[in-house]
Amino acid sequence: MNDDLEKIVRMINYIYDGETTKITFYDLYSSIYHHIQNNQNKKLYDSICEIMKKRTKKLAAFIFDLQDESILETFNKSWIRHTSEITSISQIFIILVDRYCKPNKLDGLYRIGTLSWKEYVFDCKSAQNHNVLAKLTKVLLDKIDLIRMGETMEHSLLKNVIKMFVEVDLYETFFEEKFLSISKEYFRSKSQKLITENQCGQYLFKVRKIIASELLNIRRFLEESTKEKLLELIYNEFLKKHLDNIKNMETGPINMLRKRQFEELNCVYTLFKAINEHKWLQDTFREDISQKGQQIMSKFDTNTKDVQNYHTTQELISLRKNCKLFLTESFENDKDLSIIVDKCFFKFINISSHVAKNLPKFMDYQIRYLKKKSNDEIEKVFDYFLQIFKFTAEKDIFKKYYEFYLSRRLVSSYNFDEELEKQIAMKLKNNSWSNFTLKMEDMIKNVQVSKEHYQEFKNHQKNIMNREKVIEFKPWILKQSIWPVSSKANCILPPILKENIEIFEEFYQKQHSGHILKWQLNVGTAEVLYNNANGRFKKNQLIVSPYQLIVILQFNTLTNEEKPIIKFGTLLENTGISKETMIGIIAGLCSKKHPILKPTNRIDFKEIKNQETFTINEKIQLKQRRIKLVKISQNYVETDKKVNMHWVRKEREVLIESMIMKVMKSRKVLNHQELIIQLTKLVQDKFIPSITMIDKRIRNLIDREYLEKNGNEYKYLA
Structure with missing residues (x-):
């Protein structure tokens, strides 16, 4: 039995001496098996442990007087060799570990090897009475300090040595404690220097860079368990201790919001979120949005011109765009912050009904010019329009106004974009109640049917009328229950208009017996050729309202011998148009830009007397071939x-x-x-x-x- 034990001891020494070629594994395993079979497990285990401790103690004597410049390399090589040796021993005696160590809850042979290293290598002292462990730790910390200052070195060496600390149970109790201590002092000093030398954004960018660098060091050579402790130190020294200063800096988060510094705010957001201070940022953003929103809402005024309210609506949409940019670019689509933004918009948008009234008008303008834009631009316009629409509580008011402007668009031209109008109606329907767009859809269908009637009437008109009396006549057949039109506007039609209208009524009644037609001549447009001998062109095409056409035709009925002068009262009598409406028409036809008519005397257009007279302006020079005079009356x-x-x-x-x-x-x-x-x-x-x-x-x-x-x-x- 003693011979077997001596053989086993000799074989283990071969492993330590690097003479594994001398090992006879058959004899070795036979000796091990023989000991186990004869219940000599304890003796074998104790003998192996004694050899491992002796050999580790011998290695410690070699490491004892290492100098600082070589200590890392030597420790690394020695540790690699030591772990290789104890790994081999552990694998050879695996049967002993399974049958003796585990049942008796004893340390395995590999564990015995690491504990021996801890006992004999790290507890010995040099001639200068310095602990080897302290010396090694200092060298490691000095190397890490150099890395923090930007010096490049081999990280695998540090990783292996630090791994040694972990395996001998000295990482947390010895190395990590000292590492965190010097890190705290380094961060404290660094933060004081950076906060005094940099603006807020620059400071936070550098803090974020430091965090990234420290996390990289952890991945390269430190233990993952150090991560949270190290981050807590960074957050405390760089952020928490300077929090009030960061918040109140002239270049701080509030200034970043005003200047739309998205990248800087993203840095603020990520760092503040890490220390649970993002609620302050949420509150700051809420106050900023609410303040801006209320300022915009205060600009809406029922007494201001439409263009002012249009620009105010544009400001509101721009504010929404900016908020979306902040959410995506700065706040990483934070759901809580997104809800806060939506609540802010809902609150200030519904301070009054101005948005519900002016949003349809804004969209009316956009739709008229969307044809010039790409599909992507159209989608963006729709998107922000619908976002504001969703926040509008008074959707019934919006609905009435949108229907009103839709009616204007549909009757203003035969070339309206039907698909575009349907697309908008569908989007509105998807963001409101089911029958929200019912009237809108019916209006679009109504106009399409009117187009079909027009084509049929056009052919009929040519067949029954003299060519001289035929006018280009495009009537819209609008259902009164669908269209938001005012009450019937009475007027006296000139003969040429009356004849064409009567022919259409007769034509329509044959197809739709029992339907009553009521003419809305205060809606729509007309085109008339105007002879202008003194102008650049012989004929100009005037685009006017039906009322303007009726007034212009009053001057057209006069013969060449007669002086084309008509009293205001006569115009009222001949047309049947109300005085208030007529004043607006005459003022438009006598405008400085396109003075088709002119008063014979200087007058006040705010209050025209019946005796005032008007005539055709023969000296007018119209440079454009097509002149748009039509303008819907503000009163209307x-x-x-x-x-x-x-x-x-x-x-x-x-x-x-x-x-x-x-x-x-x-x-x-x-x-x-x-x-x-x-x-x-x-x-x-x-x-x-x-x-x-x-x-x-x-x-x-x-x-x-x-x-x-x-x-x-x-x-x-x-």
Whole structure:
């Protein structure tokens, strides 16, 4: 038995001496098996442990007097050799480990080898009474310090030596503790220097660079367990201790928001989020958006010109674009921040009904010029338009105004883009209630049918009328229940217009018996050739409104011998147009830009007397061949706005009452607060009703005996 043990000891020494070729593995395994079979496990285990400790102690004597400049390389080589030796021993005696060490909960042979290293290598002292462990640690920390200053070196050497600390259980208790201590001092000193030398954005960029560098060091040679501890030091020294200074710097986050510094704000966001300070950034962004939004909303004014409100709407959309840019470029599409932004927009957009009224007008202008844009540009316009639309609580007001401007677009030209209008209607429908665009879709269909009628009438007109009396006549057949038109505008038609209109009425009645046609001559356009002998061209094409055409034709009926002078009162009498409307028409025809007519005397166009006379301006020089004189009367537009709001109020009253009855019919008895909640849920996709409005409709239903009030409860009366 002793011979077997001596043989085993000799073989182990061969491994340590690097003479593995002398090992006879058959004899070695036979000896090991013989010991195990004879229950000599403890003796064998103790003998192997004793040899491993002796050989490690011998190695320690060699490392004892290492100099600083060679300590890393020597330790690395020695450790690699040592681990190779104890790995080989552990593998050879695997059966001993399985049958003896594990059942008895003893350290394995590899573990014995690492503990021996810890005991004999790191606990010995040099002649100068310096601990080898302390010396090695200092060299390591000095190397890391050089790396932080930008020096390049072999990272694998550091990684292997630090791995040695881990395996001998000294990484956390010895190395990491000292590493974090010097790192804290380094970060403290570095942060003080950087904060005083840099602007906010530059400082934070450098902090982010330092973080990236330290994380790279962890991946290269440090342990992953150090990551969180090191980051906490960085955040504390570079951010938390300077937080108030960063927030209040002249070049800080607030200034970055104002100057739209997306990259700098992204740096602020990522760093603040790491230290749970992104809520402050959210609050700052919320305040900035709310302030800007309220400033924009204050610019809306019912008394200002349409162009001012158009630009204000454009500002609102631009604010939304900027917010989306901040969210994507700076705040990494933060969901919480996105919700905050949406709430801000909803709040200030619904301060008043200005957005609901002016957004359709803005889109009207955009649609008229979208043909010149690419598909991508059109989609972007739609996208931001719909985003603002979704925040609009008073969608019923928006609907009325959009229908009004849609009607203007559809009747202004036979060349309107049907597909574009349908596309917009579909997008609106997808972002509102189901029948939101019902009238819009019917209006588009109505115009298409009118085009078909026109082609049929055009052929009919040529067959029955004298060529001299035929005019290019394109009537729109609009259903009164669909189109937001004002009441019938009465006027006296000139013979040439009257004859063509009567022929169309006869033609239409044959196809649609029983349908009544009411002519809206305050809507639409007309084209007339104007003889201008003194101008650049002999004939100019004037694009006018039907009312303007009727007035111009009054001057056309005079013979060449007669002086073309007509009194204002005569114009009123011959046309049947109201005085208020006629003043606007005459003022437009006598404008400085295109003075087709001129007064014989100097007059005040705000109040024209019946005795004032007008004549054709024979000296006018029109340089353009096509002149657009048509301009929808401001009175007409404002009247339709008032009618729109009147319709909206009436429809709201009817809707609220019907929803109250729907709720009460289902619940029979309900308290006041619950009724308010249920009603608001039912109508909030169209508008948000005020408590006053709801109370008024409830009282109306009580007066009409549809409901009965008992204390704070309402009872449905069948």
